[in-house]
Amino acid sequence: MLRIENVNTHYGPIQALHDVSIEVKQGEIVTLIGANGAGKTTLMMTICGDPQATTGSVQFDGEEISNLQTASIMQKGLAIVPEGRRVFSGMTVEENLAMGGYFRTKAEAAETMEHVLELFPRLRERFSQRAGTMSGGEQQMLAIGRAMMSRPRMILLDEPSLGLAPIIIQQIFEIIQKLRDEGVTIFLVEQNANQALRIADRGYVLEHGHVVLEGSGQDLLTNEDVQKAYLGG
Amino acid sequence: MTETLLYLIQQLINGLTIGSTYALIAIGYTMVYGIIGMINFAHGEIYMIGSYVTFIVIAGLLGMGMVSLPIILIIALVVAVFIASTYGWTVERVAYRPLRGSNRLIPLISAIGMSIFLQNYVVLAQGSRDVALPPQITGGWTFGDPAVFEVSFSYMQALIWGATFVTMTALTLFISRSRMGRACRACSEDLGMTNLLGIDTNRTIALTFIIGAALAAVAGLLLGLYYGVVNPFVGFIAGLKAFTAAVLGGIGSIPGAVLGGLVLGVTEALTSAYFPSEYKDVVSFGLLVLILLFRPSGLLGKPEVEKV
Numbered sequence: 001m002l003r004i005e006n007v008n009t010h011y012g013p014i015q016a017l018h019d020v021s022i023e024v025k026q027g028e029i030v031t032l033i034g035a036n037g038a039g040k041t042t043l044m045m046t047i048c049g050d051p052q053a054t055t056g057s058v059q060f061d062g063e064e065i066s067n068l069q070t071a072s073i074m075q076k077g078l079a080i081v082p083e084g085r086r087v088f089s090g091m092t093v094e095e096n097l098a099m100g101g102y103f104r105t106k107a108e109a110a111e112t113m114e115h116v117l118e119l120f121p122r123l124r125e126r127f128s129q130r131a132g133t134m135s136g137g138e139q140q141m142l143a144i145g146r147a148m149m150s151r152p153r154m155i156l157l158d159e160p161s162l163g164l165a166p167i168i169i170q171q172i173f174e175i176i177q178k179l180r181d182e183g184v185t186i187f188l189v190e191q192n193a194n195q196a197l198r199i200a201d202r203g204y205v206l207e208h209g210h211v212v213l214e215g216s217g218q219d220l221l222t223n224e225d226v227q228k229a230y231l232g233g
Numbered sequence: 234m235t236e237t238l239l240y241l242i243q244q245l246i247n248g249l250t251i252g253s254t255y256a257l258i259a260i261g262y263t264m265v266y267g268i269i270g271m272i273n274f275a276h277g278e279i280y281m282i283g284s285y286v287t288f289i290v291i292a293g294l295l296g297m298g299m300v301s302l303p304i305i306l307i308i309a310l311v312v313a314v315f316i317a318s319t320y321g322w323t324v325e326r327v328a329y330r331p332l333r334g335s336n337r338l339i340p341l342i343s344a345i346g347m348s349i350f351l352q353n354y355v356v357l358a359q360g361s362r363d364v365a366l367p368p369q370i371t372g373g374w375t376f377g378d379p380a381v382f383e384v385s386f387s388y389m390q391a392l393i394w395g396a397t398f399v400t401m402t403a404l405t406l407f408i409s410r411s412r413m414g415r416a417c418r419a420c421s422e423d424l425g426m427t428n429l430l431g432i433d434t435n436r437t438i439a440l441t442f443i444i445g446a447a448l449a450a451v452a453g454l455l456l457g458l459y460y461g462v463v464n465p466f467v468g469f470i471a472g473l474k475a476f477t478a479a480v481l482g483g484i485g486s487i488p489g490a491v492l493g494g495l496v497l498g499v500t501e502a503l504t505s506a507y508f509p510s511e512y513k514d515v516v517s518f519g520l521l522v523l524i525l526l527f528r529p530s531g532l533l534g535k536p537e538v539e540k541v
Contacts, residue, residue, distance in 0.1 A: 048429055074431030086426040088419050099419050102412070102432050150431060 001026045001154060002047070006054035007066075009039075016042040018209045019056070024154070029176065029186040031196040031217065033230055034206035040189045041076045043206065044158045047187075048080055049073045060154070075103055078203050079152035083159050083189075085143040089132025093123050096131050096142055100149030104135050109149065116145040119175065137168035144175060154185040161192045173199055193230035197221045205230075239382040244506040245499060250390045250459070253397035257452035257477030259482070259490035260404065261321075261445025267421035267485035268441050271337065274344040275324050277444045277472015278351035279317050283453025284463040285359060286313040288366050302369060306454075313450040321446025322439055330435065348469070355465040363462045370458065393455045400451050401491060404444070408487065417441060421485065440490070444474020468515075477521040483534020492532055 002024040009017040016039045024030045034040050046053050047060075049070040058066040065073050074080070079100075088096050097116060101109030117124040120141045126134055131142055142159055147155050157176065161169040169192065177199055180186050190196035197203050202219035205226060213226065220226050240282065258280050265273045270517060290309040299305055328347045332340045373387030408414040419427045420437045428434045456471070457463050482493025497517055504516040 050425065050428070069432045070428045071431050074429055080429050081271045082426065082429060086423055088426070090416070090422055091418060095415055095418075098412075098415065099427070099430055102416065102430060146430070175290070 001061060002187065003057075003059040004043075004064045005046070005057045005059075007043075007046060007053045007058060009042055010054045011042075011051065011053060015044065016209050017053075020206070020209070020211055021205055022211065022214075024187050026185055027180070027183065028201045029180050029188060029199055031188040031190055031200035031203045032206055033193040033196060033203060033220075033226075035229075036191070039209040040206055041158055042209075044080065044082075044156050044187075044189055047073075047078070054075070074150070077151075077153040078156070079147035079150050079154075080156040081140075081143045081147045081158060081160055083138075083162070085139045087131040087139050087142050087146070090130060092128050092130055093126050093129060093134075093142055094128060096146050097123075097149050100146035101151075104150065108151075112149050112151055116148050118147055119148075119178065137164050137171070140164060140168070140172060141175070144172075144179075148184075152184065154187065155179065157186065157188045158194055159189055159191060161190065161195070169195065180191060193226070195222075197226075236382045238344070239377045239384050240506070243382070243384045244502045246386055246390060248499035248502030249495060250393050250498070251501065252478075252495040253393060254452040254456050254459075254494075255471075255475050255478045255497055256491040256494025257397060257400060257448045257455075258471060259478040259494045260487055261449050261475050262479040262492040263482070263484055263487060264417070264421075264441050264445050266479070267282040267487075268417065268424065268438055269329075269333070271329070271340045272344065272476065273324075273442075273445070274472065274476075275328075275331075275347035275351055276445065276449060277468035277470075277475065278348050278355075279321050279324075279468070280449040280453045280471055280475075281321055281355065281463070281465065281468030282351065283313045283446075283450030284457035284467065285355060285364070285453075286316045286450070287454040287457045288364055288463055291366060291369065306369075310451070310454055313454050314446075314447045317446045317450030317453065318443045321442045321449075324351075325439055325442040330438075334485070345405070348472075352465050353467065359465065361465055363464045365462045366457070368458075368461055389459055393459060396451060396455055400448060404448070404487070405442075414439060474517065477517060480521060481524050481531055484530025486531070486533045486535075489531055489533035496532070 004020060004022040006149065007017055007020045008015060020043060032040055032043065045051065047058055047145055047159055049065065049068055053066045056066070057064060060078060080132065085105060088099065097113050122138055122141055126138060131139060144160070151163065160172050164172065173195055176186055176188065188196055188200065197217045197220050203217050203220045204211050205213040205220065213220065213223065258276065260420065261276045262273060265271065287309045290312045291305055294305045294308060302398045324347050332343055370389045370392060373385050375383050375385045377384045377529030405518050408417060416437045417431055417440065418426065420434055424434055478493035478497045479490045481497060482491065500520060501513045501517050503511045
């Protein structure tokens, strides 16, 4: 579904990604783990076209998207829950969700919104509240709900567990699995490698902008190098 | 009532009149700043063009023998808003969009260039002398004791208050209720994220310029009729005043721009009432300096947090 081939990305003169190749198949949860500054977020953003890859190819559903503008990429059935959530803090929950379904018709958006509210009863309670006044976990749910509003076939999640309490993290991971059960393909970036690999079908390890390892979630969990570097063991 | 009090009331009326037009222009500065973080120094020129178009349309319609003043004003308003918005949109498209993403100073310099260009373009097209229009709306209400001091509130001032109020209400409803208004707010909170939701932010930015220019044209029409003269340089000083109002209220905040405009207008009116009127610009720009020194985020603005 998503095929990244030999992608190099630069920030000015600094190269952040080196020949990265990753594939995410329909219906999978694929996770990308790596340390701070390894280039995980850069890879996510490169898929979204911001920044664009310097060389290499990004294909979504067989279509080359690496030369497209961000807005048009995001209309192709791809959505992102970005690092740090980035909800619109001055806007209400309802407005945030509405922004996620901006380019769909009113009726379609209303239907999806109902679905999102069923999945996150918390958001229904907070429906008219400003996003900035909510807790981190609620904001993360809102960010996921907002991404769902465009009815994407694939969602990119960038560190959804960052800064959240363990019990909330548990909920977030349950929701990710629920999304997959609904048929949404998931590409997940995490520092919380243990939990991420547990739910992942496959995983990649990124170090200094290079993919150094790949394998099934189970393989990576038991891999010695991975255990040493990312699982504290 | 005593003379002093009546005099003060008169100055407040005058101040709020000018202040509300500052507010209209200031909204253009503040919305553009809120969304792309640049000061559109060509905005004052858009206001000036709005004034010119008003004069040309009114003179033309009067020359054609049209007598109904409301119809003339409505036609002038529609034409002025349309032409000014076209200029606002074009300036953004030609002078700012290609520079998006570059260093902040670069679009700023481009804006100053655009301002000089538009000024001189109007000088070439219309001449640099004052163009005058005889007062179209005369008369007003007076109250107070004629023997002591008579406060006058002219119909023209009432029109300015009314038009400003209607325009602000329309803008508020648009921003808070409509789909595009919501996109404007989302863009000013987080432009990149809005883009990541598949929304064409370039269109939202263009819309902001169009709205700002339309409001400036309304101000151009009102102030043009109020003063009865216009020249190619009125945009410069009005632009600076409105910019001051926007900073005073907290740049990026629409209610702030309105409040800043009113405060600035009243301050000026009171200064010229109790001191030699040459001091009014000194005081208003002095106010700008004080605000920047002691409350850089303005009256209603939020302090800018450097994002890491």
